[in-house]
Amino acid sequence: MKTRDIPHTIAWAVAERAAKELESYPDVHKVHIAGSLRRGKPFVSDVDLVVIADTLAVKDTFRESPILDTDPNTPYQIDGIQIDLLVVPPGFEGSALLHFTGPKWSNIRLRSLAKSLGLSLSQWGLVNPDHGDVVACTTEEDVYVALGLSFVEPGDRR
Numbered sequence: 001m002k003t004r005d006i007p008h009t010i011a012w013a014v015a016e017r018a019a020k021e022l023e024s025y026p027d028v029h030k031v032h033i034a035g036s037l038r039r040g041k042p043f044v045s046d047v048d049l050v051v052i053a054d055t056l057a058v059k060d061t062f063r064e065s066p067i068l069d070t071d072p073n074t075p076y077q078i079d080g081i082q083i084d085l086l087v088v089p090p091g092f093e094g095s096a097l098l099h100f101t102g103p104k105w106s107n108i109r110l111r112s113l114a115k116s117l118g119l120s121l122s123q124w125g126l127v128n129p130d131h132g133d134v135v136a137c138t139t140e141e142d143v144y145v146a147l148g149l150s151f152v153e154p155g156d157r158r
Contacts, residue, residue, distance in 0.1 A: 010079075010081075011047055012033070014083070015047040016033075018047065018067070019031040025053070033049060035048030038154045049085050051086065053087050062085070091137065094139035100123065
């Protein structure tokens with residue numbers, strides 16, 4: 001269950017524990033802590049992780065992890081804190097991290113700007129929908145630059 005009163009330090013420790021577990025899997029290249037934890041909020045409601053992996057099967061492998069305190073019919077949880085995973089293939093790290101870090105209103109503004117430029121922005125990248133060409137997705141900075149913006153650090157996004 002999500003609550004809004006998990007202290008940052010406790011949630012960060014859970015996030016690091018989950019990331020360490022996930023990074024031990026052979027198909028996982030990297031795990032990034034995202035969401036309100038990454039934005040430095042003092043209290044959070046859950047832990048968001050962006051997992052760079054070759055396959056979505058890492059979600060099933062994680063489901064079997066002994067560090068989880070949940071059964072297969074509930075969200076991932078460690079010590080009662082919900083863990084949300086966004087698994088993307090290598091090369092989509094930046095757009096996925098931007099999407100999963102938020103906050104919501106920042107993502108809405110960026111997507112609106114992309115649309116005004118004839119582009120589409122999602123966790124899968126900044127895309128020219130007419131051609132299907134990915135314009136930017138490797139780093140968050142790439143996405144901001146492609147939109148004609150200066151990069152905004154996660155803690156400064158509104």
